[in-house]
Amino acid sequence: MAQAHTQETERDGEPPLRRTGSRARNLSDRLRNLWDHWRTDRGIWRRGIVLAACAVLLSLVMIFHAQVPNRVGNLGSLVETFLPWLGLFIPLLLVLALVRRSATALLALVLPVAVWLNLFGGLMFFDKSGAGGDLTVVTHNVNAGNSDPEGTARDVAASGADVVALEELGGDGVAAYEKVLAGTYRYHTVQGTVGVWSKYPLRDSKPVDIKLGWTRALRTTVATPDGDLAVYVAHLPSVRVKIEAGFTASQRDDSAEALGQAIAAERLDRVVLLGDLNGTMNDRALAPVTSQLRSAQGAAGDGFGFSWPASFPMARIDQIMVRGVDPVSAWTLPRTGSDHLPVAASVDF
Template sequence: MAQADTQETGRRGDIPEQTGSRVRRLLDHLDRWRRDPGTWRRGTVPAGCAAVLALVMIFHAQIPNDVGNLGSLLETFLPWLGLFVPLLLVIALVRRSATALIALLLPAVVWLNLFGGLMFADKSRAGGDLTVVTHNVNADNPDPATTAREVAASGADVVALEELRGSAVPTYEQALRDTYKYHTVKGTVGLWSKYPLRDSEPVDIKMGWTRALRSTVATPRGDVAVYVAHLPSVRVKFNAGFTAGQRDDSAEALGEAIAAERVDKVILLGDLNGTMNDRALAPVTSQLRSAQGAAGDGFGFSWPASFPMARIDQIMVRGMDPVSAWTLPRTNSDHLPVAASVKL
């Protein structure tokens, strides 16, 4: 019996002994790393890359657009630069470089300063008076009726649709008729509302055909000027870079129309083919608040629907307070619908 107790005690004693052994080995490993004269000399390349990454994020607005609209292209996908931080961390650990690890703190802090509030803070709250939705439905949508019903199921008071094919407009009108008593369609954009619309007219955004409109929505809490816009598409071409010239001209024209608006409360709904970080949209973004930025949870990426990488579908306001913003489930379009609730 005594021998059995001794064996049992020995087995129990193995646990703290093994744990202590692992801790000692880890401390020894760290001590050898610390005393290794190459710890500080190794990893100068990843350390330099970390510094460059931080500088690019800090000074992204100073990167010129003269060559291929490089600055706008970078700003479109600016949040994704954060992926280089864990990549450089792995390289620093593999290289056992203290220099690279310390340098990596700089881009990590810069990224958190730029996007930490979007990534980790849910700013939504209750109390909205008006819910709005915007959706680029895709001109090649194979089932517009289902898409319309899915958007209507959101419970929105006001719905903006972009990229309406002329032959599909009657289908959208039929599918939305029971939910939205009032609507207007101008060119390839349309607005559906539970509240009366008036003064609906096209907005010239320098495209040669109508892809923007303005209407007054008579809500129970007063008039709201609603703009619906679909700015020109952008492309990334090997020989030309980020081709966004026509979009930038349209953004300037849209900004001028909004600046001349006399109604105090303004909502812009639409596919702007650009993010809030893109300096080329400043004629618009300088006048309005992003509902996603003010009251959203996360980045709210809306395109492409299969793997959203950028927020190019926007809900922006002036003279009112966004209280929540979110994306809706995928439809048959290549964009996700986006929604917001505002307090009038």
Template sequence: MAQQAYLTETDDGGSGPERRRDRLRRLVLRFLDGWRGDRRIWRRGLVLAVIALALALVMLLHSRIPNRVGNLGSLTETFLPWLGIVIPVLLVLALVRRSATALIAVVLPTAVWLNLFGGLLFDKSAGGGDLMVATHNVNADNPDPSGTAREVAASGADVLALEELKASAVPVYERSLAPTYRYHAVQGTVGLWSKYPISAVKPVNIRLGWTRAMRATVATPEGAVAVYVAHMPSVRVKMNAGFTASQRDQSADALGEAISDERLPRVVLLGDLNGTMNDRSLNAVTAQMRSTQGAVGNGFGFSWPASFPMARIDQIMVKGVEPESSWTLPRTDSDHLPVAARVKVTTTATGS
């Protein structure tokens, strides 16, 4: 009986897995046979190859794209990671066209994208840290400020920054956060809540005519930390004007100057910068601080829009403080996702 069963199995072409492997092998060989002897595989797909090379150049030389026309450079840099979506499309088209030239060309943008963003595909969180911070643009039109406050407080953050605070909603946030945070300060439309004492609170002039940024000293158990909270002006993409961001850019320059003049060696910036770390227009800030997401983040950490996050415009940045981990928090009733990070204060130089 055993011998008969064996003969039946081999007569059918082998076991199930063996038959599937054989079927796949035949499909691959049939596909390759279509390429063999076809000299046109090098002449076909030249347009696809040109597109692939252009894509690689855009990603590689994005900083050279001028901003003079509609801030095209900043617009490209804001959504730079999403250019990677074009790569698999080009790969499929190259296979369909049976173009060796296009297939080879697709290797270049793939290598450039992986060099720029490959590190973000992995969780670089180290754990640990002695201070947890969080920031959230709560949205002025938030229908449930009390619920949003409770949700972000539940994250366990020691220091929490909120942006886009509507004057009428501030008392609601104060009452809802009081059980968790003993200390807080509000300046204009931004606020800071802390489990540790706050002092030296003052608005930061970011050239808007009203207050959307502040600075405070937080007395953590490991030492004093200067905490900045900022909400940069919004940017717009208009058909007739392109990426309108001049007001945001001026505010970023002013914020960069304020941080540069900071006397405390340990600085944390929390807020909605309305721009990504790739955007050259934020250089006044990004050139002197580290992004926690880029250093120790888990994935891309896109924070806006909350319904389908496409860009990381809510930032936690540090100077003189060591980032340990960074992540996004669960969605609230805002159009932004909250973001959080753990940092190590004790590894930096002492100072007050």
């Protein structure tokens, strides 16, 4: 009995079982074990060569996107339209590199990360917008099939803009916009399917020929309190992505050339271009226009400012571009009844 008592006492006196450490400590131990495994794995540098090559190729496409040829299906313009979205391949390659346990692929990923940040880091992480401005402008493709033009007009008027440009006007919608906007904007002009509403007097309003056979662009002079401003509004032809033809944009490109010529001939120093250009600032096909003007979003916006499609914006094809005035801020407005988001900017004279 004494011996049994002694054994029982010793068992009772044993130290308690060691408890599992904290989650952070467990994670640290696992990472340390993983690192030890990788460090002793002799194949770590030999695996993932194909993934590393893909990372380098992705980097080269982003760096030399202007050299991607347009001869086959306008591939270059297609790449440039969705250029920021190439960054989505980076986390995919990262996951694959970790699964393959490839140090080579992980090291190669540094290159596309650096390139993407160089191209888009400023837009993504830095808010360049300021406060104030002498004039606020808004442009909106209202969509010819918009079932609520009155509501869209009220939304646009509520922006507080001094000058509003609308594209894709048509049918009974024009009368609806004129009726609703008349209370806020005393002056307006409609040329074909585009129009301008302004709090300040307009003069010399006329259509601009962009080689379509019907009017989808105009030019007017806005007599602001700070001086005259030439305002261009344009709705360039749509582009299509077709399996058999690629990125079909030849008509859009011809119209961009004609619009660029009209802007180049402008005599006023202060110019603002508003509209749906069906292309991004990166698209080389818009160079006849973009080479002459600054993007308000690029100069003073917060983020990419994607405007289309409104349900899930993936590209900024609605543009506000300027010459002779300084962008102060640029932003997108809430969704209306259109498939585009309205975009706005304030400028200093």
